[in-house]
Amino acid sequence: xxxxxxxxxxxxxxxxxxxxxxxxxxxxxxxxxxxxxxxxxxxxxxxxxxxxxxxxxxxxxxxxxxxxxxxxxxxxxxxxxxxxxxxxxxxxxxxxxxxxxxxxxxxxxxxxxxxxxxxxxxxxxxxxxxxxxxxxxxxxx
Amino acid sequence: xxxxxxxxxxxxxxxxxxxxxxxxxxxxxxxxxxxxxxxxxxxxxxxxxxxxxxxxxxxxxxxxxxxxxxxxxxxxxxxxxxxxxxxxxxxxxxxxxxxxxxxxxxxxxxxxxxxxxxxxxxxxxxxxxxxxxxxxxxxxxxxxxxxxxx
Numbered sequence: 001x002x003x004x005x006x007x008x009x010x011x012x013x014x015x016x017x018x019x020x021x022x023x024x025x026x027x028x029x030x031x032x033x034x035x036x037x038x039x040x041x042x043x044x045x046x047x048x049x050x051x052x053x054x055x056x057x058x059x060x061x062x063x064x065x066x067x068x069x070x071x072x073x074x075x076x077x078x079x080x081x082x083x084x085x086x087x088x089x090x091x092x093x094x095x096x097x098x099x100x101x102x103x104x105x106x107x108x109x110x111x112x113x114x115x116x117x118x119x120x121x122x123x124x125x126x127x128x129x130x131x132x133x134x135x136x137x138x139x140x141x
Numbered sequence: 142x143x144x145x146x147x148x149x150x151x152x153x154x155x156x157x158x159x160x161x162x163x164x165x166x167x168x169x170x171x172x173x174x175x176x177x178x179x180x181x182x183x184x185x186x187x188x189x190x191x192x193x194x195x196x197x198x199x200x201x202x203x204x205x206x207x208x209x210x211x212x213x214x215x216x217x218x219x220x221x222x223x224x225x226x227x228x229x230x231x232x233x234x235x236x237x238x239x240x241x242x243x244x245x246x247x248x249x250x251x252x253x254x255x256x257x258x259x260x261x262x263x264x265x266x267x268x269x270x271x272x273x274x275x276x277x278x279x280x281x282x283x284x285x286x287x288x289x290x291x
Contacts, residue, residue, distance in 0.1 A: 026261070027233055027236065027237040027240070028230065028233050029214070029217055029218065029230065029233045029234040029236075029237040030237050032218055033168065033217060033218065033237075036218070036219055075240070075259055075261060076261070077261055103244070104240055104241050104243065104244020104245070104247075104259065105244055105247075105259065106244065106248050107247075107248075124244075125168075125240075125241045125244060126163060126164045126167035126168045126241050126245070127167070128167060
């Protein structure tokens with residue numbers, strides 16, 4: 001099955017109430033934009049954590065085991081988004097954590113790879129609040 | 142340049158214009174106007190580049206004058222004119238804008254399965270390339286160009 005790149009999300013992960021969300025992107029601008037768009041999309045999250053790459057993302061997850069959803073860029077230095085997804089899925093405690101990739105890269109090969117590594121959905125940049133809401137709805141209760 | 146090469150260059154220029162338009166219209170509060178390729182390029186204060194690597198190689202450049210860079214950042218972050226904005230936030234916003242335009246352009250020009258990978262965006266100290274498409278972003282000016290190597 002080819003992934004739909006316009007906010008695709010598949011729901012193999014059990015949803016649960018979310019109070020912590022982790023945004024992983026090397027651009028502080030994009031992290032702020034995502035936070036703004038989450039508000040515009042009326043997605044309520046108690047606490048939003050940030051990380052600048054996959055390594056920092058793993059540190060955040062280790063310190064915050066109650067994170068309920070991850071939004072991650074793909075093209076990042078140090079540990080990219082695909083490596084980050086793989087690292088999360090290798091961690092037994094994180095095998096059910098929903099991960100949405102937020103990316104400028106919309107190649108079918110890349111998206112298929114990310115799904116195979118364990119990502120649960122995609123949002124392609126540039127995005128609207130509606131796109132974000134559609135992708136996150138299955139996971140935010 | 143023969144007719145088919147000219148057609149390909151024209152198509153790529155249109156893809157570039159459409160990609161910038163899509164990013165600015167979707168992500169930048171206040172919108173933008175394309176002034177065309179003949180408009181005078183801005184006096185560059187900030188310049189970001191993203192490389193295409195793989196079968197399709199080249200470099201996307203986005204260069205702004207001081208007003209353009211700040212207005213672009215304020216538009217992306219939905220900040221008012223009085224809201225605080227650090228120089229590093231302006232630089233990061235320009236790099237992210239270049240990253241998004243490159244991603245959209247890659248899909249438009251080379252297809253979703255095209256063999257082109259994007260570099261991490263970087264700042265560059267160079268004038269805007271010749272033949273740039275010039276845009277007005279709020280009160281400032283932005284120039285966008287793509288240099289193909291293959």
